Amino acid sequence: MSAIEIKNLTYVYSPKTPFEKVALSDINLSIEEGQFVGIVGATGSGKSTLIQHLNGLVKVQDKKKSSVVVNGMSATDKKTLKNLRFEVGMVFQYPEYQLFADTVEKDVAFGPKNMKLEKDEIDRRVRRAIEVVGLDYDAFAHRSPFDLSGGEKRRVAIAGVIAMDPDVLILDEPTAGLDPQGRDTILAQIQAYHRAKGAAVVLVSHSMEEIARNVDRIVVLSDGKVYMEGTPKQVFARAHELEQVGLDVPQVTKVAAALKARGLDIDTAVYTVEALEQKLLTLRGGASPC
Ligand code: ADP
Numbered sequence: 001m002s003a004i005e006i007k008n009l010t011y012v013y014s015p016k017t018p019f020e021k022v023a024l025s026d027i028n029l030s031i032e033e034g035q036f037v038g039i040v041g042a043t044g045s046g047k048s049t050l051i052q053h054l055n056g057l058v059k060v061q062d063k064k065k066s067s068v069v070v071n072g073m074s075a076t077d078k079k080t081l082k083n084l085r086f087e088v089g090m091v092f093q094y095p096e097y098q099l100f101a102d103t104v105e106k107d108v109a110f111g112p113k114n115m116k117l118e119k120d121e122i123d124r125r126v127r128r129a130i131e132v133v134g135l136d137y138d139a140f141a142h143r144s145p146f147d148l149s150g151g152e153k154r155r156v157a158i159a160g161v162i163a164m165d166p167d168v169l170i171l172d173e174p175t176a177g178l179d180p181q182g183r184d185t186i187l188a189q190i191q192a193y194h195r196a197k198g199a200a201v202v203l204v205s206h207s208m209e210e211i212a213r214n215v216d217r218i219v220v221l222s223d224g225k226v227y228m229e230g231t232p233k234q235v236f237a238r239a240h241e242l243e244q245v246g247l248d249v250p251q252v253t254k255v256a257a258a259l260k261a262r263g264l265d266i267d268t269a270v271y272t273v274e275a276l277e278q279k280l281l282t283l284r285g286g287a288s289p290c
Pocket residue numbers: 013014021022023041042043044045046047048049050
């Protein structure tokens with residue numbers, strides 16, 4: 001079964017007014033269970049509108065033509081919409097702005113409480129979610145989220161979504177505004193959740209480095225349409241087409257291309273620093289780095 005199945009999805013803001021804007025135009029997309037997918041596209045390409053359909057925050061406009069099914073549940077069906085919101089975890093941009101409780105524990109417990117779970121189950125999930133995001137439960141559970149650093153607040157907010165144990169996790173720029181170390185930590189934790197749960201993850205990011213390091217598959221949106229999709233290798237091999245829609249390839253891919261242009265016999269399908277290092281070492285005869 002697919003985790004996400006989108007068919008013929010079109011969405012127009014302010015239809016039939018002078019402000020009418022087609023945000024999505026006939027999107028067809030299928031995401032398998034357990035897949036980690038990156039969505040990229042220039043500002044205004046439709047990324048937010050698309051992901052907000054996945055938990056019913058934006059409603060399917062034309063129910064006859066379009067369909068959105070997540071985890072077997074239709075986003076157009078009022079009966080399944082509540083379950084959909086429980087099974088699809090959505091981490092919005094700057095999620096820490098939504099923290100509200102006076103302790104970390106209460107904040108993270110908000111979702112599981114709404115799901116009307118038993119107290120023991122809520123406690124177990126809260127503890128696990130706080131640990132999944134790399135915070136020590138005993139040290140953080142009873143602190144105010146408002147006294148934490150920016151990176152810690154972000155992790156508490158993500159823990160609140162993970163505590164709902166979603167089968168599908170959607171994250172809109174989860175590392176925006178964090179320093180490189182904070183970014184790596186959060187992505188490693190998202191990867192850990194993805195692997196442990198076998199959850200499908202959809203990561204919206206403008207960082208090609210971040211996308212290259214983490215995803216199995218990339219979907220490129222442009223002007224409300226799927227412009228290109230494939231593995232990172234397939235997508236980054238089409239640098240020129242990416243440029244045409246205001247996107248770039250990872251820096252390291254450019255470095256590989258520049259080395260090739262200078263005569264080095266190197267495969268330019270490389271998009272992480274580690275992979276380039278390996279290729280260069282192979283050229284040198286396989287010596288290990290010092
Ligand atoms: P992205 O997330 O890729 O930046 P969006 O989904 O936010 O793209 O926007 C897609 C298009 O829809 C853009 O042209 C944007 O200006 C327009 N849009 C987004 N939200 C609204 C809104 N609430 N009202 C009118 N137009 C909107």
